[in-house]
Amino acid sequence: MQIPFHKTYTDEEEITGVVAAIKSGWLTMGPKTIEFEDRFRDYLGCRYAVSMNSATAALHLALKAIGLQAGDEVIIPTNTFIATAEVVTYFGAVPVLCDVEEDTHNMDVSKIKKLITSKTRSLIPVHFGGQPCDMDEIMAIARQHKLLVIEDAAHCLPAHYKGHKIGTIGDITCFSFYATKTLCTGEGGMAVTDNAAYSQSMKINRLHGISRDAWDRYSEKGTWYYEVVDNGHKYNTTDINAALGLAQLRKLEWMWQRRGEIAAKYTKAFNGTAVISSVIRSDRDSAWHLYVIKVNNRDDLIDRLKADKIGTSVHFIPVHKHPYYKQTYGYQDKNYPVANDVFSRTLSLPIYPGMTDEQVDYVIEKVIKHAR
Numbered sequence: 605m606q607i608p609f610h611k612t613y614t615d616e617e618e619i620t621g622v623v624a625a626i627k628s629g630w631l632t633m634g635p636k637t638i639e640f641e642d643r644f645r646d647y648l649g650c651r652y653a654v655s656m657n658s659a660t661a662a663l664h665l666a667l668k669a670i671g672l673q674a675g676d677e678v679i680i681p682t683n684t685f686i687a688t689a690e691v692v693t694y695f696g697a698v699p700v701l702c703d704v705e706e707d708t709h710n711m712d713v714s715k716i717k718k719l720i721t722s723k724t725r726s727l728i729p730v731h732f733g734g735q736p737c738d739m740d741e742i743m744a745i746a747r748q749h750k751l752l753v754i755e756d757a758a759h760c761l762p763a764h765y766k767g768h769k770i771g772t773i774g775d776i777t778c779f780s781f782y783a784t785k786t787l788c789t790g791e792g793g794m795a796v797t798d799n800a801a802y803s804q805s806m807k808i809n810r811l812h813g814i815s816r817d818a819w820d821r822y823s824e825k826g827t828w829y830y831e832v833v834d835n836g837h838k839y840n841t842t843d844i845n846a847a848l849g850l851a852q853l854r855k856l857e858w859m860w861q862r863r864g865e866i867a868a869k870y871t872k873a874f875n876g877t878a879v880i881s882s883v884i885r886s887d888r889d890s891a892w893h894l895y896v897i898k899v900n901n902r903d904d905l906i907d908r909l910k911a912d913k914i915g916t917s918v919h920f921i922p923v924h925k926h927p928y929y930k931q932t933y934g935y936q937d938k939n940y941p942v943a944n945d946v947f948s949r950t951l952s953l954p955i956y957p958g959m960t961d962e963q964v965d966y967v968i969e970k971v972i973k974h975a976r
């Protein structure tokens with residue numbers, strides 16, 4: 605049996621949708637993109653959804669929408685993909701790293717307050733593996749200190765926190781449709797918000813700073829006329845991607861349910877063994893983008909599972925350990941004791957809707973056999 609770390613789930617619906625988009629003769633951002641944004645917005649129950657070509661682009665334009673400036677500070681967890689830190693550096697702003705919790709691997713909210721200075725502008729919680737962070741505490745800290753909250757929900761479609769869908773809590777929430785994520789369009793992302801000004805800023809900036817209002821206002825002058833009102837970017841997506849997204853969105857709940865079943869099987873099987881599963885808090889659920897375990901023989905376990913043809917991965921090499929970030933911002937290992945421990949012992953197991961029960965059982969058998 606060969607079990608890759610990830611395999612995207614698609615069926616005839618994706619193929620039909622993409623073929624129809626191509627046959628329509630309109631390939632770039634157009635009617636399918638608008639339909640995808642509308643369906644996505646309706647699914648989450650938020651006011652505005654702005655599609656982009658990645659979550660990195662969405663995070664970038666979210667920070668631009670809130671007016672991040674050079675010298676500002678943004679608090680992010682150190683246990684994240686580098687994109688979360690990178691977007692802050694685009695502005696000449698400083699990513700300030702927060703340690704994580706031992707059991708959930710999410711940002712430790714008890715450590716946020718100590719990191720807040722007069723330069724702090726924003727918090728970017730990352731819902732690690734798909735489990736929502738402590739959003740009540742994060743929003744309370746943010747409101748008290750007049751900070752804006754941009755959620756990195758690259759792992760977190762769909763999930764709930766105390767009955768609220770992720771995408772309806774922070775000031776702006778960014779989702780990823782990258783190849784391995786829970787809804788996949790190959791590459792893609794979406795920023796959602798209830799704030800009209802943020803939505804407008806992101807819509808303008810995703811396409812060269814061109815104002816659609818100007819287009820509408822002056823359309824009687826002819827279709828050639830437009831106005832550039834900001835120094836924008838080329839971050840728009842395409843109708844081909846949107847056709848994939850629409851097909852994936854229709855099966856999102858089913859795919860989520862199947863990942864949940866696999867997670868439940870893992871958790872039950874690992875109970876009482878050398879394998880420590882991540883804890884999911886009782887007042888929220890997980891999108892189950894990742895199934896993360898901790899063991900004492902991590903590197904050895906990865907090799908042994910590889911020999912048994914089981915793919916695994918590690919999430920994440922903490923931001924403070926990457927040479928560029930360490931050198932540029934002077935991060936010190938000793939400030940992130942929990943993240944260091946988590947990083948040394950953690951690995952992620954295959955979890956995707958197309959996995960059969962036999963494959964899940966095989967992974968369980970081999971993990972328990974080799975884990976120390």
Ligand SMILES: *Cc1c(COP(=O)(O)O)cnc(C)c1O
Nearest residue numbers: 658659660685687758780781782
């Ligand atoms: C994947 C990921 C991103 C970036 O998503 P892209 O769509 O590839 O830009 C950002 N943050 C986290 C935590 C991620 O895992």
